[in-house]
Amino acid sequence: xxxxxxxxxxxxxxxxxxxxxxxxxxxxxxxxxxxxxxxxxxxxxxxxxxxxxxxxxxxxxxxxxxxxxxxxxxxxxxxxxxxxxxxxxxxxxxxxxxxxxxxxxxxxxxxxxxxxxxxxxxxxxxxxxxxxxxxxxxxxxxxxxxxxxxxxxxxxxxxxxxxxxxxxxxxxxxxxxxxxxxxxxxxxxxxxxxxxxxxxxxxxxxxxxxxxxxxxxxxxxxxxxxxxxxxxxxxxxxxxxxxxxxxxxxxxxxxxxxxxxxxxxxxxxxxxxxxxxxxxxxxxxxxxxxxxxxxxxxxxxxxxxxxxxxxxxxxxxxxxxxxxxxxxxxxxxxxxxxxxx
Ligand code: CP3
Numbered sequence: 001x002x003x004x005x006x007x008x009x010x011x012x013x014x015x016x017x018x019x020x021x022x023x024x025x026x027x028x029x030x031x032x033x034x035x036x037x038x039x040x041x042x043x044x045x046x047x048x049x050x051x052x053x054x055x056x057x058x059x060x061x062x063x064x065x066x067x068x069x070x071x072x073x074x075x076x077x078x079x080x081x082x083x084x085x086x087x088x089x090x091x092x093x094x095x096x097x098x099x100x101x102x103x104x105x106x107x108x109x110x111x112x113x114x115x116x117x118x119x120x121x122x123x124x125x126x127x128x129x130x131x132x133x134x135x136x137x138x139x140x141x142x143x144x145x146x147x148x149x150x151x152x153x154x155x156x157x158x159x160x161x162x163x164x165x166x167x168x169x170x171x172x173x174x175x176x177x178x179x180x181x182x183x184x185x186x187x188x189x190x191x192x193x194x195x196x197x198x199x200x201x202x203x204x205x206x207x208x209x210x211x212x213x214x215x216x217x218x219x220x221x222x223x224x225x226x227x228x229x230x231x232x233x234x235x236x237x238x239x240x241x242x243x244x245x246x247x248x249x250x251x252x253x254x255x256x257x258x259x260x261x262x263x264x265x266x267x268x269x270x271x272x273x274x275x276x277x278x279x280x281x282x283x284x285x286x287x288x289x290x291x292x293x294x295x296x297x298x299x300x301x302x303x304x305x306x307x308x309x310x311x312x313x314x315x316x317x318x319x320x321x322x323x324x325x326x327x328x329x330x331x332x333x334x335x336x337x338x339x340x341x
C-alpha cells in the first residue's frame with residue numbers, strides 16, 4: 001500500500017538495500033517555510049488547525065525526501081486534554097500556570113474522552129495522509145508518562161526537574177496515580193491515532209535519563225511498557241529514552257519494534273546491550289549537523305557501517321537544532337540515500 005516502505009521493513013527487521021532515514025523534530029524549527037507559518041499563527045493554533053499541521057508535517061519531506069514523516073503536534077496536548085492548562089510562551093517554552101503538586105491536584109486531573117478532546121489531531125492525521133499520497137509512512141507520537149509528569153509537576157522545562165522528582169519521592173502513591181492516568185489516556189489516544197492513519201508510533205522519553213536506573217524502572221519504563229503492550233498489535237512502537245542507555249537491556253526484552261539511541265552511546269555498545277537482534281534508531285549528535293556537509297556525509301556513512309544497514313533506522317540522537325543550515329540537513333539525508341553496502 002505504501003510506496004516507500006523501507007521504514008516499516010526496518011521496523012520488522014527485514015533485509016534492506018539501505019537503512020531508512022528521518023530526523024527527530026524534523027517538522028518545524030529550522031525550515032524557512034515553517035518560520036513563515038510560525039509568524040502568522042501561534043503554536044497551539046498550528047497544532048489545532050489540520051491544514052496547518054499537515055502542511056508543516058510535509059514541508060521537510062518536500063525539501064529532503066525523508067523515508068518517514070512525523071506529525072506536527074506536541075507531547076503536551078495530552079495534559080491539555082486532561083484539563084491541565086498548558087501555554088507555549090515564545091522564547092521560553094511550555095508553561096503550566098497550575099502545576100500538579102498534591103494528591104488533591106492529582107484527583108482533579110481527568111481522564112478525557114480522547115475521541116472528543118483530541119479530535120483535531122486525528123483530523124490533522126487524515127489531512128496529512130492525503131498530502132502524503134501513500135508515498136511514505138506517517139509516524140504518530142506521544143511523550144512517555146514520566147516525561148509528561150515532569151512538565152505537569154515542574155510547570156515548565158528544567159535542567160533538573162527537581163520538583164517533579166521530589167513529588168515522586170515524597171508522594172509516590174499520588175505520583176503513580178498520576179502516571180497511570182497519563183498512561184491510560186495515552187493508550188486510548190495512540191489507538192485513535194493509528195485508526196486515523198498513523199503507520200508507526202514513537203514514545204519520547206525525553207527526561208528518562210534524569211532518573212537513576214532503579215527509579216527509571218519504577219517511574220518510567222513500567223508505564224512505557226504498558227503502552228507498548230497495549231499498542232503492539234495496532235502498530236510498530238519505537239521507544240526513545242534520552243540518556244537511558246542503562247535501561248537498554250531491559251527495553252530490549254519488550255515488544256517494542258525498535259529502540260531509539262542517543263549520541264552518548266556507541267553503536268557497538270547499543271548493539272551489545274540490546275542483544276544484537278533489535279532494530280535500533282539513532283544516533284547522530286544533533287550538533288554534528290553544524291559540521292561542514294562533506295564531514296557530515298563521511299560521519300553518516302561511518303555510523304551506518306557501525307550499526308549495520310539492517311535492523312537500523314538512521315536518525316539523530318535527539319531533535320534537530322533550530323540553527324542547522326539547510327545544506328547540512330540535506331547532506332545528512334543524502335548520505336543515507338547514497339549509501340552502498
Ligand atoms: O518533528 C517535529 O517537530 C514534530 C512535532 C513535535 C513538536 N514537539 C513540535 C514543537 C514533536 C515530536 C515534539 C515533541 C516534544 N515536545 C518533546 C519530545 C521530543 C524532544 O525534543 O525531547 C518535548 C519534550 C516537547 C515539549 C516542548 N514543546 C518543548 C520543550 C518546546 C519548546 C522548545 C522547543 O523544542 O522548541 C516545545 C515547543 C515546540 N514543539 C516547537 C515545535 C516545532 C517550537 C515552538 C514553536 O514552534 O512555536
